[in-house]
Amino acid sequence: MKSFDTNGDFKENYKFLIGSILPRPIAVVSTLNEDGSNNVAPFSFFTAVSAKPMIVAFSPLIRSSTGEMKDTPRNIFREKEFVINFVSEGIVxxxxxxxxxxxYGSDEFTHAGLTAIDSEKVKARRVKESLIHFECVYRDHLSYGDQPGQGQIITGEVVKVHISEELLDEGRISTEKFAPVGRGAGNDWILCDHRIQLERLMQAQIQK
Ligand SMILES: Cc1cc2nc3c(=O)[nH]c(=O)nc-3n(C[C@H](O)[C@H](O)[C@H](O)COP(=O)(O)O)c2cc1C
Incomplete structure (x- = not known):
């Protein structure tokens, strides 16, 4: 087995983080820039935290090319709001x-050919092409440093959910119709087009 301590170059740790934690869901986070233009960027260090209050978390790292905080956290700390848009195969x-x-200040919706639509409860705009949107209000923040590669957790309370009707089967999101895409290592993106089903084991079945 290859084994290593994690006190060397952050790039070595990063390589094995992104090669091990797979597939990673992707939060496409949209925020407002200071001049009111739209910022949007994907983050695959992303997870659900709580159902009620409905809380999600993601982690923007300090940008390794400049050593600066990325535009997304910068906007969130000022505006206290953001939207998480989800990725389907058609928009990768x-x-x-x-x-x-x-x-900073360039409209990234325009750059990517995405359409901005208004949200209902927050000022940050939603990605029209995305089939699921979570409107979020900033809750908390934990920082692990301000050097390249150092991360932080940002949590948001989801105050409004939008799901495209076409995804719904008997009130649940159909994974097949959603066609979500995850992130892999390097340049890999992962399609969810092959699934297996396992019955959830109850205590009585385990004891048989
Ligand atoms: C699929 C994908 C996932 C990414 N995940 C992350 C992530 O979890 N954390 C991070 O800091 N950067 C991540 N990035 C890089 C950011 O999207 C990139 O640094 C972007 O320029 C940040 O934009 P901003 O400065 O507008 O916030 C990811 C990029 C891609 C393509």
């Missing part, structure tokens, strides 16, 4: 384009 190229490092 556009979502990838939103990860470009553009100068």
């Amino acid at each position: 190229d556009k979502i990838n384009a939103t990860s470009a490092e553009l100068p």
